[in-house]
Amino acid sequence: xxxxxxxxxxxxxxxxxxxxxxxxxxxxxxxxxxxxxxxxxxxxxxxxxxxxxxxxxxxxxxxxxxxxxxxxxxxxxxxxxxxxxxxxxxxxxxxxxxxxxxxxxxxxxxxxxxxxxxxxxxxxxxxxxxxxxxxxxxxxxxxxxxxxxxxxxxxxxxxxxxxxxxxxxxxxxxxxxxxxxxxxxxxxxxxxxxxxxxxxxxxxxxxxxxxxxxxxxxxxxx
Amino acid sequence: xxxxxxxxxxxxxxxxxxxxxxxxxxxxxxxxxxxxxxxxxxxxxxxxxxxxxxxxxxxxxxxxxxxxxxxxxxxxxxxxxxxxxxxxxxxxxxxxxxxxxxxxxxxxxxxxxxxxxxxxxxxxxxxxxxxxxxxxxxxxxxxxxxxxxxxxxxxxxxxxxxxxxxxxxxxxxxxxxxxxxxxxxxxxxxxxxxxxxxxxxxxxxxxxxxxxxxxxxxxxxx
DNA sequence: AACCCTAGTTATTGAGTAATAACTTACTTC
DNA sequence: GAAGTAAGTTATTACTCAATAACTAGGGTT
Numbered sequence: 405x406x407x408x409x410x411x412x413x414x415x416x417x418x419x420x421x422x423x424x425x426x427x428x429x430x431x432x433x434x435x436x437x438x439x440x441x442x443x444x445x446x447x448x449x450x451x452x453x454x455x456x457x458x459x460x461x462x463x464x465x466x467x468x469x470x471x472x473x474x475x476x477x478x479x480x481x482x483x484x485x486x487x488x489x490x491x492x493x494x495x496x497x498x499x500x501x502x503x504x505x506x507x508x509x510x511x512x513x514x515x516x517x518x519x520x521x522x523x524x525x526x527x528x529x530x531x532x533x534x535x536x537x538x539x540x541x542x543x544x545x546x547x548x549x550x551x552x553x554x555x556x557x558x559x560x561x562x563x564x565x566x567x568x569x570x571x572x573x574x575x576x577x578x579x580x581x582x583x584x585x586x587x588x589x590x591x592x593x594x595x596x597x598x599x600x601x602x603x604x605x606x607x608x609x610x611x612x613x614x615x616x617x618x619x620x621x622x623x624x625x626x
Numbered sequence: 627x628x629x630x631x632x633x634x635x636x637x638x639x640x641x642x643x644x645x646x647x648x649x650x651x652x653x654x655x656x657x658x659x660x661x662x663x664x665x666x667x668x669x670x671x672x673x674x675x676x677x678x679x680x681x682x683x684x685x686x687x688x689x690x691x692x693x694x695x696x697x698x699x700x701x702x703x704x705x706x707x708x709x710x711x712x713x714x715x716x717x718x719x720x721x722x723x724x725x726x727x728x729x730x731x732x733x734x735x736x737x738x739x740x741x742x743x744x745x746x747x748x749x750x751x752x753x754x755x756x757x758x759x760x761x762x763x764x765x766x767x768x769x770x771x772x773x774x775x776x777x778x779x780x781x782x783x784x785x786x787x788x789x790x791x792x793x794x795x796x797x798x799x800x801x802x803x804x805x806x807x808x809x810x811x812x813x814x815x816x817x818x819x820x821x822x823x824x825x826x827x828x829x830x831x832x833x834x835x836x837x838x839x840x841x842x843x844x845x846x847x848x
Numbered sequence: 849a850a851c852c853c854t855a856g857t858t859a860t861t862g863a864g865t866a867a868t869a870a871c872t873t874a875c876t877t878c
Numbered sequence: 879g880a881a882g883t884a885a886g887t888t889a890t891t892a893c894t895c896a897a898t899a900a901c902t903a904g905g906g907t908t
Contacts, residue, residue, distance in 0.1 A: 417855060417904075437749050441663035444895060455857055460897060520746050523794040524739075527659050536795055558788070558802045565787035566780070572745040573758055580780045639874075639885060666865060677887055682867060 431473040436514040478538040479619035516571040653695040658736040700760040701841035738793040
């Protein structure tokens with residue numbers, strides 16, 4: 405295993421794929437803050453320690469970079485859902501997902517904020533079809549777990565969007581979700597449960613938040 | 627009543643207040659599309675038929691213009707809620723608000739989209755306190771009607787945020803709300819009803835959508 | 849050692865954009 | 879009708895930013 409060589413400026417030299425991954429990771433944080441129009445490619449490049457023009461050899465243009473970043477964000481959410489629902493079904497699985505998503509408020513609010521950024525960026529006709537695709541993918545995943553129960557689907561996504569807004573404007577989470585938390589901070593009862601209980605085995609969910617695997621580099625040794 | 631005189635370029639001459647109103651109305655549409663960073667002051671100025679520098683005599687800077695526009699958007703929503711709940715209380719009032727908000731999807735989706743734009747713009751520390759104030763104002767209004775019932779509050783705002791996203795990425799409204807519509811297109815049953823029924827008089831709501839008065843010019847003769 | 853491929857750089861351009869300054873035109877009022 | 883005030887303009891600045899072009903350097907392979 406050759407030691408990674410470094411360029412003149414001290415930057416470690418990587419394969420294009422590795423660099424792309426690094427860029428996307430940094431871009432999540434920046435785009436989550438500034439959105440598509442409020443984030444410069446120079447800022448992202450600076451964050452990963454690479455020159456601004458080099459970004460355009462890794463990505464066709466800014467939109468491609470943005471889309472790759474948003475896709476990564478959605479994938480991480482999907483992976484979180486997949487992880488926390490492993491071995492669960494029906495009510496318990498839904499409960500676990502809702503719980504996990506709310507926990508992202510504390511653990512990785514960038515994932516929530518970049519979703520909102522994606523939605524507003526969807527005004528661009530070039531971006532919109534891709535962003536709808538990401539949404540649909542998430543919808544499919546959840547739909548499979550809820551059994552397409554329309555009430556549960558609506559409530560689940562509605563509450564998710566409220567989480568996103570809470571993250572964006574930094575509202576205290578307890579304002580809208582606090583009453584469903586027990587003293588250990590875990591979600592114990594909610595309307596999703598109410599509806600979900602009808603479609604699967606009941607009981608108190610054993611939902612715990614798993615640190616989501618990174619979908620950009622499936623087998624990466626960080 | 628003197629006929630409005632026109633300037634050399636054919637633009638009608640207005641009082642500063644009237645012009646500010648006109649600017650804000652145009653700005654709603656533009657900011658709803660492009661957001662704070664994606665909308666140029668020149669575009670807005672062009673839309674109202676005024677030179678770009680003149681905007682800065684009507685508003686301190688771009689942020690002030692944006693905030694005035696967002697405030698206007700929130701006020702219109704509040705006014706819609708006030709109008710449709712007139713004479714109603716409890717379950718019926720909540721139902722009417724939920725109904726009215728969903729109807730904005732078809733009637734004035736800019737009001738929903740500019741909300742999302744406000745939320746993402748709240749990353750700016752100068753804007754955030756104002757935007758939270760707008761949110762809190764809306765929260766108070768709804769809270770007064772729900773009697774602060776936490777479950778209803780959460781469900782109501784959650785569904786509202788889902789509406790916003792549906793407007794932004796142009797999802798078919800039926801996907802998440804369609805099952806609660808009867809053949810005449812009106813909302814007939816939803817979870818909000820379920821929860822709301824507990825806090826007020828039951829029955830089928832007679833909610834209808836009122837065209838909201840314009841809060842920018844309270845007594846304007848358009 | 850000559851070649852080639854890939855990672856990366858510097859320099860530059862051209863367009864867009866918020867904001868300022870200084871000027872002009874119209875209405876009002878004495 | 880002169881003077882003041884309020885509405886609006888043109889011209890300009892200082893800056894940011896995406897994207898291109900052209901160049902450099904490292905590491906294999908033959």
